Structures are given as C-alpha cells and as structure tokens.
Amino acid sequence: MSDLIAGSLIILGGLFAVIGALGLVRMPDVLIRMHASTKIGTLSTGLILAGCAVVFATPEIIIRVIAIVLFILLTAPIGAHMMGRSVLSTGVPLWKNEDIEPETVEKALRDEHGAPKPDDAT
Amino acid sequence: MDGFLNLSLEIGFICVVLSVVLAFVRMVKGPSLQDRVVALDFMTVAIVAFCGLAAVRYGTSAFLDVALVLALVGFLATVALARFAERNTFRTRKEADDE
Numbered sequence: 001m002s003d004l005i006a007g008s009l010i011i012l013g014g015l016f017a018v019i020g021a022l023g024l025v026r027m028p029d030v031l032i033r034m035h036a037s038t039k040i041g042t043l044s045t046g047l048i049l050a051g052c053a054v055v056f057a058t059p060e061i062i063i064r065v066i067a068i069v070l071f072i073l074l075t076a077p078i079g080a081h082m083m084g085r086s087v088l089s090t091g092v093p094l095w096k097n098e099d100i101e102p103e104t105v106e107k108a109l110r111d112e113h114g115a116p117k118p119d120d121a122t
Numbered sequence: 123m124d125g126f127l128n129l130s131l132e133i134g135f136i137c138v139v140l141s142v143v144l145a146f147v148r149m150v151k152g153p154s155l156q157d158r159v160v161a162l163d164f165m166t167v168a169i170v171a172f173c174g175l176a177a178v179r180y181g182t183s184a185f186l187d188v189a190l191v192l193a194l195v196g197f198l199a200t201v202a203l204a205r206f207a208e209r210n211t212f213r214t215r216k217e218a219d220d221e
Binding site: 003004006007008010011013014015017018020021022024025030033034037038041042044045048049051052055056060061064065067068071072075076078079080082083085086087089090092 | 126127129130131133134135136137138140141142143144145147148154156157159160161163164167168170171174175177178183186187189190193194197200201204205207208
C-alpha cells in the first residue's frame with residue numbers, strides 16, 4: 001500500500017517536472033517562463049520528496065524531507081522576486097499579444113462586469 | 123521493493139532527466155541573461171528531485187543531504203546571478219552616460 005502511494009507521488013512529480021520544463025521552453029517571455037518554472041518546479045520536487053519520505057518512513061528521513069521542502073518553499077519566491085526585479089530594471093523586452101486589440105479587451109470586460117463607461121462616471 | 127515502485131522510479135527518472143534537458147535547451151537558447159538564470163534555477167530544483175529519486179533507488183539516505191546542500195547552493199547562485207545581472211546593467215548604463 002505504501003509503495004502504491006509512493007509510486008503515484010513519484011510519477012505525479014515527474015509529470016509536473018516535465019510540464020514545468022515544457023513551459024520553460026515554450027512560453028514567450030522571461031516573466032511568463034518564470035511563472036511556469038518556479039511554482040511547478042517547487043510542486044514537483046515536493047511531490048517526489050514526499051514519495052521518498054513515504055518509502056523510507058523513518059523519523060530522520062521525514063525530518064530531512066520536511067527541511068528540504070520547507071527550504072525550497074521559502075527560497076523559491078525570494079529568488080523569483082529578485083529575478084523579476086532584475087528583469088524589470090534591465091528592461092528585457094516583454095511579450096505583447098498582437099492578435100488582441102486593447103479595445104476588444106476593454107469592451108469584453110465592460111460587457112462581462114457591467115462597469116460604467118469612463119464617460120458616464122460623473 | 124515491488125514492481126510498481128520500480129516502474130514508477132524509472133518513469134520518475136526519465137521525466138526528471140527530460141525536464142533537465144529541456145531546461146538546458148532554454149539555457150542555451152535564452153535570449154537574455156535572465157532567461158539563462160531562470161533555467162539554471164529550474165535545473166537546480168529538478169536535480170534536487172533527482173537526488174530524492176536516487177535516495178529511494180539505492181536505499182541510501184545520504185542523497186537527501188546532497189539534496190539539502192544543493193538546494194542551498196542553488197538559491198545562493200540564483201540570488202548572486204540576479205544581483206550580478208542588475209548591477210551589470212547599471213554599470214553599462216553609467217558608462218554610456220559618461221561617454
């Protein structure tokens with residue numbers, strides 16, 4: 001039974017790792033790539049290490065696994081934040097979807113949420 | 123260790139190595155320095171997962187210590203490279219202003 005749980009966690013973690021790497025390769029600009037890689041990388045590592053803890057099931061292994069996952073959970077947002085700030089301050093060219101006109105988005109949002117037009121706001 | 127765990131370990135190894143290879147593709151292609159650092163960060167996290175898989179596969183807990191140290195070093199590398207990228211542009215901008 002514990003092997004079944006551990007195997008499922010490991011397979012799930014591996015699949016998430018591949019999905020994150022695909023996002024890293026396919027996404028159009030740095031910030032979106034970071035969005036794909038940072039969170040999904042953390043999730044896949046957490047799942048695989050949880051599978052590892054289920055296999056061994058001894059206190060020292062579980063404590064180590066918790067320490068690693070906690071450390072990654074604490075440091076991944078900090079690293080991503082610093083990378084994002086460096087992207088913004090260096091002015092790396094960002095992606096812009098040319099198929100979508102700004103007016104179309106504005107009209108769709110207005111239709112959906114029923115917000116008043118800027119002219120009507122008195 | 124039964125068949126299903128072995129099979130899932132094989133699948134996990136293949137997936138993690140594939141993700142490292144894809145991240146390496148982004149690191150080679152990446153148009154900017156920041157792309158490369160993000161890919162390096164992802165590779166570090168994937169190798170931490172690989173260490174967890176290796177600990178299960180070979181039944182030794184020492185790989186988990188390797189994973190812990192690797193997570194620490196990877197975080198320091200990301201922070202240092204982010205600071206480097208930021209300061210590097212400030213320096214080039216300042217030099218461009220001076221000229």
